[in-house]
Amino acid sequence: MSRHLQDLLADSAQRFADRPALVGADETMTYADLDGAVNRVAHVVLGHGLTPGARVAVLAEKAPWTIAALIGTLRAGGAYVPVDPAGPASRVARIVGAAEPEIVLVDAASRALLDEVLAELPGRPPLVGALDEQEGVAFGREDLFLAPTASPGVAPVDLAHLLFTSGSTGVPKGVMITHDTVLAFVDWALRHFGTRPGDRVSGHPPLHFDLSTFDIYATLAAGAELHLVPAALGIDPRGTAAFIRDRALTQWFSVPSVLTYLARFDAVAQDDFPALERLLWCGEVLPTPVLAHWMRRLPHVRFTNLYGPTEATIASSWFDVPEVPPDETVPVPIGRACDGEELRVLDEDMAPVPAGEVGELWIGGAGLSPGYWRDPEKTVAAFVPDADGERLYRTGDLARVDDAGVVHFLGRVDSQVKSRGYRIELGEIEAALATVPGIRECAVVGIDTGGFEGTTICGAYSVAEGHVLPATDVRRRLTELVPKYMVPARWAEMEDLPHNVNGKIDRPALRERFAPAPATTAATGGR
Structure with a gap:
């Protein structure tokens, strides 16, 4: 039986209807509430003529109803494009223009930005739905409908969402993420971390960043609670620490800069966060002295480094740090491939390099994106078949494999300079x-x-x-x-x-x- 991302919520809504699913700043949605909101969104976008596989741009702040809009788009058979509501109008216009959505969903706070964006786009603007009740096509909390039938022809290998990342030319590039690539990572993560019903998980990254995909779907698949971290806490280390403490979070996941920031202001006390069970980071290197600081403060917590580019869906490798690093001058490894993934360290001819030698890191397996949205040239350059025809993604990262088979990240290929x-x-x-x-x-x-x-x-x-x-x-x-x-x-x-x-x-x-x-x-x- 085929699976789609929206099925994760539907399954949990049947088992955990009255349990909290999403906890925002001033609103909590149970699994039943969220499932009903998702149905409402799906009916509204279908009523506006959404066709199978079409894109819906979502320009809204991180909130329970915004997440309902994402999943509702999937339930209607579409693919969503989360857009940064804090972005400059020119960049948002480039993303919306490139995605060519049939519908744009917007919240009240982002309406002024959307007006600027639509003014910059040539031709007929897309239809606009609203995530607030002052608009004519509002998604109200009443009249929740039965789930619509998924549009025919939408398969697990089809597009679930587009994530736009910075391009080297200055033009954002859209990475295509499918249902099956996210499901592969979620299935592995639930097994590896043991997420269970009632866990309280942080939702720290913005919704246009791929780390949030893990937060949303792994949490909902487990019947756990996703606590949305307000963006304002990004500049408030003690407020962030209080959020972890007051919400009794069992999992925290963020980029390393957040952990560095909290360490700088000494915001974490000895044996703080007694409910916290695991702390994960991804996106860039966490300085080993910062990690050691956290591990000494929180000896009861499990620490995991995740590694992977957006093009390989959330993360491709993991390393559980076994103890406080005895040598803080040694970077933490990126570890071993997640189930269904493959890490290869290759030379210029795409041949494996011996253990201990430096090469370029390539990724294969279940997490690979189909490529870049409407950019076959970039796709062909980045996703290359090996001698056996297996498709690999060229990360542009340097790495080595030690004698135990553990992979160590050594920087970027383009960070090599001649001086x-x-x-x-x-x-x-x-x-x-x-x-x-x-x-x-x-x-x-x-x-x-x-x-x-x-x-x-x-x-x-x-x-x-x-x-x-x-x-x-x-x-x-x-x-x-x-x-x-x-x-x-x-x-x-x-x-x-x-x-x-x-x-x-x-x-x-x-x-x-x-x-x-x-x-x-x-x-x-x-x-």
Whole structure:
């Protein structure tokens, strides 16, 4: 029997009708409430003429009814496109224009933004539904209908949603995610983490970020509670800690910068969060000293590093950290492939490299996206068959496999630079810099300044509360960890490093920060 993502909610609604499913800032939906809201959304979009497989753009803040809109679109046989309501109108217009949705669903807070977006789009604007009761096509809480029959022809291998990520050309690229790729990860995650009915799970990432896909569907499949974390807590570390504590969360999942931020402000007390059972992170490297800080504070919690690009659906590998790292200068591995996934470390000819040697990381298996929305050229370049015809995704990440078969992430292929005649991995410098006592967060970027020296290496960092670290001291400490030719020539101490909408360090912004200044071989500080 075929399965779709919307079936996860339908099954749990039958078993756990009166239990909380979604907990927002001022509204809680039981499984029965959510199932009814999803039916209502499905009937409304079908009533507006949604055709099988068509896209529905959802421009709304993270809230219970927004999630109902996502799942309701699936139940109606469509595919949803979550759009960042905090994004600039020009970028939102590019995404909506590229997705060509038949319907746009919007909440009251995003109506002004949508008006700007529609003004920028050529031709006839799409139909607009509303997620608030002041609109003519409002999704009210009454008159909930029986579930509609799924549109014919929508199969598990068909599109469930489009997630737009940053493109190297500046144009967002749409990654196609299907029902079966999400289900493969959810099935593995439920087995691995043992999520059970009544668990209280964080919903921290924005809905246009793929980590939220795991939060939503794994939680609903388990009959657990998804507690939506308000976006405002992103700049309030003590408020975030209070949220975890007050909601008695059993699982927290976020990008590493959130964990770093809480550590910086010492927001987590010894043996804090007694209900918390597991803490997961994904998206970028968590500095080992930050992880050690958390593990010492929360000895009762299980810590797991997840790794994987959007193109491979949520995550492709896992590593459960067995103990507080004895050497905080050693990065945490990305571990082993999830069930149904495959990690390969290959050379330039797509041949496996021996254990211990560095190669490029490729991913195969159940999580692979069909490719990029209406961009066959990018799809062919990124998704390549091996000699046996198996389709693989080229991550652009460098890695090595140790003798035990555990995979270690070593940085980006495009983070390899040539400076003063040396080939240098910026990720190696960054990993070493993260171990300097007092460093809260750091990043290393390369700036092409021309001339015989090649790329100028630049380091940016922020300082943990209670520490004073001028750039000259940081430089001196780093020379104890890496060769002198790898020490950044230019430095910037910042109160906070720039982050993109997904909470990751914004490296293009850092490169812009360094680009105007002339190259120098002397350490300089600045804000």
